[in-house]
Amino acid sequence: MALNNHKQLKQLKKHIKTSLAVSITSLILFSSVTAAELSGNVSLEGRLFTTDPAYPKQAKSGGVSLSFLPEFKHKWDGDDQQFTFTPFYRWDEKDDERTHGDIRQLDYLVSKGDWEYQIGISKKFWGVTESQHLVDIINQTDGVEDLDGEDKLGQPMFRVSRLMDNGSVDFFVLPYFRERTFAGQNGRFRTPLIVDADAATYESSSEEKHIDYALRWSESFDELDLGVHVFKGTSRDPDLTLGLKNGDPVLVPYYPQITQFGLDLQHTAEDIIWKLEAIHRKRKGDDYSAAVGGFEYTLPALTESGTELGLLAEYHRDSRGEVANAPFQNDLFFGARLALNDEDSSELLAGVFVDLDNSTKSLRLEASRRIGNGMKLNIEGQVFTDVDKEDPLYTFSKDDYIQVELQKFF
Amino acid sequence: MKIKLLLATVLTVSSLGLYAETPAEKGLKIAQAADVSDQGFSDFTANMVMTLKNRAGKTSRRIIRIKTLEGKGDGDKSLSLFDEPADVKGTAMLTFSHGLKPDDQWLYLPALKRVKRINSRNKSGPFMGSEFAFEDLGSQEVEKYTYKYLKEEACGSGWKCHVVERTPAYKYSGYTKQVAWIDTKEYRPVKVMYYDRKNSLLKTLNATGFKQYAGKHWRPATMAMQNHQTGKSTILQWTNYKFKTGLNNRDFNKKSLAR
Numbered sequence: 001m002a003l004n005n006h007k008q009l010k011q012l013k014k015h016i017k018t019s020l021a022v023s024i025t026s027l028i029l030f031s032s033v034t035a036a037e038l039s040g041n042v043s044l045e046g047r048l049f050t051t052d053p054a055y056p057k058q059a060k061s062g063g064v065s066l067s068f069l070p071e072f073k074h075k076w077d078g079d080d081q082q083f084t085f086t087p088f089y090r091w092d093e094k095d096d097e098r099t100h101g102d103i104r105q106l107d108y109l110v111s112k113g114d115w116e117y118q119i120g121i122s123k124k125f126w127g128v129t130e131s132q133h134l135v136d137i138i139n140q141t142d143g144v145e146d147l148d149g150e151d152k153l154g155q156p157m158f159r160v161s162r163l164m165d166n167g168s169v170d171f172f173v174l175p176y177f178r179e180r181t182f183a184g185q186n187g188r189f190r191t192p193l194i195v196d197a198d199a200a201t202y203e204s205s206s207e208e209k210h211i212d213y214a215l216r217w218s219e220s221f222d223e224l225d226l227g228v229h230v231f232k233g234t235s236r237d238p239d240l241t242l243g244l245k246n247g248d249p250v251l252v253p254y255y256p257q258i259t260q261f262g263l264d265l266q267h268t269a270e271d272i273i274w275k276l277e278a279i280h281r282k283r284k285g286d287d288y289s290a291a292v293g294g295f296e297y298t299l300p301a302l303t304e305s306g307t308e309l310g311l312l313a314e315y316h317r318d319s320r321g322e323v324a325n326a327p328f329q330n331d332l333f334f335g336a337r338l339a340l341n342d343e344d345s346s347e348l349l350a351g352v353f354v355d356l357d358n359s360t361k362s363l364r365l366e367a368s369r370r371i372g373n374g375m376k377l378n379i380e381g382q383v384f385t386d387v388d389k390e391d392p393l394y395t396f397s398k399d400d401y402i403q404v405e406l407q408k409f410f
Numbered sequence: 411m412k413i414k415l416l417l418a419t420v421l422t423v424s425s426l427g428l429y430a431e432t433p434a435e436k437g438l439k440i441a442q443a444a445d446v447s448d449q450g451f452s453d454f455t456a457n458m459v460m461t462l463k464n465r466a467g468k469t470s471r472r473i474i475r476i477k478t479l480e481g482k483g484d485g486d487k488s489l490s491l492f493d494e495p496a497d498v499k500g501t502a503m504l505t506f507s508h509g510l511k512p513d514d515q516w517l518y519l520p521a522l523k524r525v526k527r528i529n530s531r532n533k534s535g536p537f538m539g540s541e542f543a544f545e546d547l548g549s550q551e552v553e554k555y556t557y558k559y560l561k562e563e564a565c566g567s568g569w570k571c572h573v574v575e576r577t578p579a580y581k582y583s584g585y586t587k588q589v590a591w592i593d594t595k596e597y598r599p600v601k602v603m604y605y606d607r608k609n610s611l612l613k614t615l616n617a618t619g620f621k622q623y624a625g626k627h628w629r630p631a632t633m634a635m636q637n638h639q640t641g642k643s644t645i646l647q648w649t650n651y652k653f654k655t656g657l658n659n660r661d662f663n664k665k666s667l668a669r
Contacts, residue, residue, distance in 0.1 A: 039499050079669065109669070116665060125524040150522060163663045220514070220664070225527050270512045270581060271531040298531040300582070304606070304639070306535035306543075341532075343462055343470055343539035345498075373470060374496040409496030 038410070040070035040086070045405040047188075054398040055192050057185045059094035062401065066091045069104070081110045084122075086154075090145070097184030097197075098144040104154045116161040116168075121154040124172075126216065126227060127277055128266040131314045131333035131351065132292045134277040135262040137231050138214060140178040147189055147382060147396075148364075153178040167219030174212040177234045180253065188399045191240070196250040199243060202234065203256045203284065210234050210257070227264040233257065235283070237326075258283045272297045275314070290318040290326065294333070306341040312351070322357060327392040330356045344370040358388035371406075378405040437557025437574045444597035445552050451627045453479045453657040457650045462540050465641035470495070472538050478549075479657050484508060486549045487662040498538075502667045509553035510580055518667035525664050534584025541613060541635040541644040543584055546604075554580055560589070566600045566618075569593040585612070596620075598628045606639075613637050624653040 047062040067090040075082040086105035092098035107120025124138040138155055145151035156176040162169045182195035204210040212233020219226050238253035259282045267274040276293035294314030302309055312335040316328035335351030346369040353362045363383045370376050380403045387397040431439075460472040473494035479487040485507030492501040500520030507513045512530045519526060533545040555576035565571035571591040578585055586609045591601040598620050606612040619631030633646040660666070 039496065041497075082669065111665075111669065114660060123523045125522055127524075128527075161665060163660050163665055165659055165663075168663065168665055218664070220527075222514075266527055268514075268527045268529050270529055273527075273529055298529055301532055301535055301584075306532065308532050308535055341535045341539060343464070345539065370495060370497055373494075376497045407497070409499070 036072045036074040036083075038070060038072055040068075041407045041409045043067045043069075043405055043407040045403060047401055047403045049188060050400045050402070051398050053188060054395070055190070058188055058190070059186050063093035063095075065093060065098065071105070080112065081108070083108050092144075095144065095184050095187030097182060098187055100144065100181060102142065102153050104152075106154070114163050116159075116163060118157065118159040118161075121156050122159075123152050123154060124157075124159075124170075126229065126262075126264060128225070128227075128264045128275045129277050129292045129294065129314055130275075130296070130312055130335070131294075131353065132277075132316060132328055134279050134290055134292050135227070135229065135264050137229075137236055137260060137262070138172065138174070140180055140236050142181050144181045144183055144187065153181070164219070166221070167217070170214075170216045170218075172212075172214040172216075174214065174233060175209075177208040177210060177212070177255070179208065179255075180236070180238060182253075188401070189396055191251055191395050193242075193249055193251045195240060196243065196245045196252055199245065199250070200238065200253040200255060201241075202254070204234065208234075223268050225266045225268070227262075229260075229262045231258070231260040231262070235281075256283045288319045290316075290320075292316045292328070296337075308339045308341055310337040310339075311335070312337065322390060327355075328353070332356060355388070355391060358391055360387045360391040360393055361385045362387075362393060374409045376407045376409065378407065379403070380405075433559040434557060436559035437576070438552075440559065440572045440574055440592060440597075441552050441555070441557055441576070444592055444599075447597045448627055449480075451480055451624065452654045453477070454623070454627075454651060454653045455655055455657070456629070456648050456652070459647045459649070460538070460540055460542075461645045461647070463643045463645070470539075472540070477657060477661065479659070479662055481507070481549075485513070485551050487659075488549065489662055489666065504662060504664065504667050505548070506662075507549035507551065509551045512580070513548060516664055516667060523668065525667055531582050533580075533582055541637045541642055542646070545578070545583060545585075546615070546635070554578065555588075562594065563591075565591045566593060566598070569595065569598075569600070571600055596622075596628055598630075611638055621651075623651050627653060 045065045045067070049062045053060060067088070069086065069088045072085040073082060084105050084107055087101065088104045089101040090099060103121050105122050107118055107122045109116070109118045125136055126138070127133045127136045133149070139152035140155065141149045142151040142153050155174060155178060158173045160171050179197055179200050182197050183190040185194045202208070210233060212231070214229060214231040216227060216229035234255050235258040238255050240251040241254050243250050243252035260279055262279040263277070265276045273296045275295065276291065278289070278291040280289045281287065292314055294312065296310050296312045299309045301307060314333045316331040316333070318326050318329035320326065321329050332354045333351055335349060338348040340346040347367065349366045351364050365381045367379045368376060381401060383400045384393060384397045387394050455475070455477045458474045458476055460474065462470045471494060475491040475493065477489040481487065488505050490503045492498045502518040504516045505513050515528050515530055517526050517528050534543050537544050537547055556579055558575040560573040560575055562570060562572055571593050573589060573591055575587055575589050577587050584607065585604050586607060587605045589603045590599060592599055600617055602615040603611060604613040613635055615633060615635045617630035617633045620628050621631065622628050629648060629651055631648055634643065636643045
């Protein structure tokens with residue numbers, strides 16, 4: 001990694017600072033906390049792109065990346081109180097923006113009878129569907145991590161929950177906003193113009209210090225699991241507007257204020273599961289709705305050893321139509337999940353997204369298995385075909401890839 | 411009134427031993443008696459070490475902590491917390507078991523912090539790649555089977571056992587039948603033989619090292635499952651049993667999966 005320009009040097013300094021800060025914080029915290037349990041993983045990842053990049057300066061064939069995710073956990077008071085610290089750091093050979101650190105979790109949780117309180121940085125997942133996570137709004141997406149959007153940045157929060165027999169009501173105060181991460185100019189999976197994430201603008205004059213609120217009720221009624229929520233605050237999904245950086249055109253994220261109402265519903269029968277997520281979002285001068293729904297059907301065991309096959313189909317709808325910066329406005333997802341149920345937990349998930357308006361297709365494959373007692377091998381790949389020039393996925397259409405990741409857990 | 415009278419007569423006659431009990435009735439009675447003998451445990455926690463052994467003798471290990479709450483009017487609730495292998499550490503499973511109705515089950519995936527309701531079609535599938543199927547480890551409610559008493563014979567360490575054949579009454583079982591050895595004195599399940607869908611012997615479970623907890627409840631220290639068709643085996647070792655720890659419904663809320 002030759003430090004041949006000022007920007008890289010600055011970046012490196014920033015990262016050294018981040019990791020130093022993280023290590024010092026951890027040292028201070030854990031010298032005072034005894035019997036903290038340490039677990040986590042170190043991962044080595046290699047990516048191979050099968051075609052030349054679409055835009056200048058993008059990395060050609062792929063590269064390697066290393067990530068570290070330790071978790072310190074301390075529980076006391078009969079597990080009613082706990083403290084968790086999970087820093088994260090990734091080094092990426094090719095993309096400076098993907099080389100980044102984050103505090104995934106640094107929080108204190110106390111549960112007393114019917115009440116649960118949480119304060120600090122953490123992550124909350126909402127939702128039921130597999131091919132898109134529409135209602136999941138608490139955390140910002142760590143966009144440089146993976147295409148699937150399932151990696152999230154730690155969100156500062158205060159949560160109080162009231163537990164009922166078969167559900168709970170959660171109230172969140174979110175005092176600080178996290179900006180989405182975007183690939184740098186050497187990175188793949190980017191727009192033709194790079195996104196200058198540091199230049200982000202906001203509708204709210206409080207910018208990232210705007211206090212967001214969320215309320216969610218979730219309950220299970222026999223075979224039905226229901227969740228409804230309302231969120232008021234800064235949208236996690238930015239609009240990208242044209243701007244300038246050192247005289248060069250760039251895209252600048254703009255984070256509007258929104259109010260979102262959402263629903264997630266799952267009906268679980270013995271062999272078929274029905275799922276639905278829907279949102280309605282209001283913002284200044286613009287309202288829209290989106291939904292994703294479908295089913296997962298489990299076939300009888302294929303072999304004596306218990307090999308299991310599940311078939312999935314989910315339909316996506318977005319009232320904004322093709323102009324939306326969301327790629328799933330009238331799309332269908334089909335998938336198959338194969339689980340060998342063997343000693344090594346071998347699993348395979350293959351799926352395809354089809355845009356019903358312009359026939360753009362994107363095929364995705366994920367496979368994993370355990371190696372020995374503490375290692376895991378993950379393979380994933382994605383292929384974009386028949387991509388329409390107007391489709392939001394068009395900017396990724398030269399980014400077909402295969403990724404191999406080896407994780408060591410401790 | 412007439413029916414009541416008739417019922418009373420039948421009960422009187424049967425208790426006098428004049429009425430011959432069918433094998434089905436006797437089998438059910440034993441299952442009910444076994445169920446009653448373990449009632450009132452309130453809750454228990456225990457640690458489980460699972461050792462999987464393949465035909466070549468290679469072993470691998472799973473460590474799971476179990477919390478169970480006794481059901482009142484319905485099946486038990488249980489929470490399984492996975493500690494090993496390291497890649498599944500933090501994974502947790504919450505099960506509300508029922509009689510014939512399928513169990514409700516939620517899985518917590520720590521990497522995504524996602525609670526996922528899962529279905530129970532493949533209850534015949536292996537639990538974490540072991541020789542124990544999900545249905546072997548589930549709460550054994552009386553209504554889950556129909557019974558047939560076979561015989562009485564010596565078993566365990568000088569005990570006498572009822573030998574009862576039981577046929578799963580729930581959907582999607584991997585077995586045509588199970589033959590269970592239950593000791594006549596304390597109703598300890600000593601041995602179970604499992605017959606696959608083709609009705610050939612698939613597995614044998616042997617439970618040993620029974621100890622009594624809270625003055626009433628018998629639990630084995632070791633459960634060894636041998637698969638006769640593949641030559642693979644799994645040994646379950648139970649430690650640190652604690653009864654009446656004061657767990658309640660709130661400890662079996664979906665939220666508790668993430669703790």
